[in-house]
Amino acid sequence: MKVAAPRRVIYRYALLTRASHWIWFVAFFVLVGSGLQIFNASPNLDASDKSDPARRVLAIGSPTDGVGATTLFGHTFVTTGWLGWTGDGMGSRGAHAFGASITIPGYQDLSGGRRWHFFFAWVAVICWLAWLLSSAVKGNLREMLLRPSDVPKLWPMQAYYLKLRKTPPPHGIYNPLQKAAYTLVLFVIAPLVVVTGLALSPGIDAIANPLTVVFGGRQFARLWHFAGMLLLLGFFAIHVFQVLTQKVVNQMRSMITGWYELT
Amino acid sequence: MVRANVKRRIFLASTVSALAGCGPISAALSQNGAVQGALASVEPLDHALIGTRGFAREYGERDVDRNFRVNGFATPSDARYAALVAGGFSSYRLIVDGAVERPGAFTLAQLERLPQRTQITRHDCVEGWSAIGKWSGVPLSAVLDAVAPRDDARYVVFRCMDNDGAGNLYYESLDLHQARHPQTLLALRLNDAPLDPDHGAPVRLRIPLQLGYKSAKWIARIELIGNFANIYAGKGGYWEDRGYEWYAGI
Numbered sequence: 001m002k003v004a005a006p007r008r009v010i011y012r013y014a015l016l017t018r019a020s021h022w023i024w025f026v027a028f029f030v031l032v033g034s035g036l037q038i039f040n041a042s043p044n045l046d047a048s049d050k051s052d053p054a055r056r057v058l059a060i061g062s063p064t065d066g067v068g069a070t071t072l073f074g075h076t077f078v079t080t081g082w083l084g085w086t087g088d089g090m091g092s093r094g095a096h097a098f099g100a101s102i103t104i105p106g107y108q109d110l111s112g113g114r115r116w117h118f119f120f121a122w123v124a125v126i127c128w129l130a131w132l133l134s135s136a137v138k139g140n141l142r143e144m145l146l147r148p149s150d151v152p153k154l155w156p157m158q159a160y161y162l163k164l165r166k167t168p169p170p171h172g173i174y175n176p177l178q179k180a181a182y183t184l185v186l187f188v189i190a191p192l193v194v195v196t197g198l199a200l201s202p203g204i205d206a207i208a209n210p211l212t213v214v215f216g217g218r219q220f221a222r223l224w225h226f227a228g229m230l231l232l233l234g235f236f237a238i239h240v241f242q243v244l245t246q247k248v249v250n251q252m253r254s255m256i257t258g259w260y261e262l263t
Numbered sequence: 264m265v266r267a268n269v270k271r272r273i274f275l276a277s278t279v280s281a282l283a284g285c286g287p288i289s290a291a292l293s294q295n296g297a298v299q300g301a302l303a304s305v306e307p308l309d310h311a312l313i314g315t316r317g318f319a320r321e322y323g324e325r326d327v328d329r330n331f332r333v334n335g336f337a338t339p340s341d342a343r344y345a346a347l348v349a350g351g352f353s354s355y356r357l358i359v360d361g362a363v364e365r366p367g368a369f370t371l372a373q374l375e376r377l378p379q380r381t382q383i384t385r386h387d388c389v390e391g392w393s394a395i396g397k398w399s400g401v402p403l404s405a406v407l408d409a410v411a412p413r414d415d416a417r418y419v420v421f422r423c424m425d426n427d428g429a430g431n432l433y434y435e436s437l438d439l440h441q442a443r444h445p446q447t448l449l450a451l452r453l454n455d456a457p458l459d460p461d462h463g464a465p466v467r468l469r470i471p472l473q474l475g476y477k478s479a480k481w482i483a484r485i486e487l488i489g490n491f492a493n494i495y496a497g498k499g500g501y502w503e504d505r506g507y508e509w510y511a512g513i
Contacts, residue, residue: 033289038391039391041389041390041391042388042390042391042392044392049326049385049393049395050326050328050385050393050394050395051332051392051393051394089290104289104293105289105290105293106287106289106290106293107290109293109506110389110390111502111505111506111507111508112293112299112506114389114507114508114513115299115302115303115506116293116302118302118305118306118309118513119301119302119303119304119305122305122308200387200391201313201512201513202319202385202387202471202472202473202474202511202512203309203313203314203317203472203473203512203513204313204317204512204513205317205319205320205387206317206318206319206320206471206472206512207313207316207317208317209320212320218385218387218393219392219393222391
């Protein structure tokens, strides 16, 4: 007869960490959906200050009714049904870059998209500041940030994940790859997305023009803003994949209640 | 292990159904007045933080778009506007009245005798595109000085000659801080030529600190008022009445 091993649980995530995590989840969801709505009003991205077709990096359009076309770095792809000619949210299709099923609101509405976007931008930024302050004061930030001494351990950690190594390199609460991902997302990409978003505003441009200039101008800032969103989506996809494939119930519980079961 | 797999499937199924429900949920929230009021609550905060303290970048001649993009409503096609165009705008009068000491009706020649300013600035459309034009004309503050606003004047309303095709005339408004900013211009010329009808002739607003919809074209009358609650839907502008922000610096 087997004797059940005693359950060992640890309090893994503090309340503010859990709250920020889920607030960011909601804010990111709304910001992406409303951002795609705003993008649809002018579905081009130029590497320039003013709009300039000669420096167009991405264009999503509908050359004729019923056809969607996406042009990336001068190469055009037919993307009917996915990009350019998509659902309008009212039962038919039309010339919309991103379909109504992934925009907020779920129909063409630039002013509505802007309202959702600007409100949740504040939510995400205030949440980031509160999380940063609390993490810095409590010291968890030190465990999360990538340090120079972690860099030599990045490949051994990746080798362990690829089953090329039997044991992970010694590390603290977070392994070197986790530290790299969190540092990159929380301190590089997310701030980049916020700052490039600010650079799109004529009022802010008038106060802090160098901000717009360093990104190559207003349209270029719009391109960086979009690219940053794609990088955050990439992080999100990998993050969700990892949670779903590694003890999903335990992981989800720990991010909701704080308690994580050690096995 | 088996139990964990079942839990995983339940979790996946509930995630998928939650995402599928987002469309209707977001549509319901987007049409709920209280929700939209809460979302719009950040506009005064943005206005207070940014305000009119900045100064829009001025560009050089080589940055100018020679074919400045035409946008906004269709050029007015009514008989009155056609007659103004036919007469070279010689019969045009810019009415400036309301809460002012000296209401006026300015001819183009009179406007040209007021202090002039030229600025090469970027026009940022709410849709996301930008274009650069060379604008010349009268700083709005010079016109305000000429009519002497009374103490009860808080806002400047621009009444325009263009309409949305359903008969609703375009209008816009600024507060006095925005109106008195040195770069807030009543433009008479674009790229060294008198404004053409498609770009808002004979007088249009240029306010580079805010989005393009604030820069009203085809202005017929400027009115100083205490508040805009009684004008059309009361939000201070054609697009504002239809959900866009009155403070358009973002």
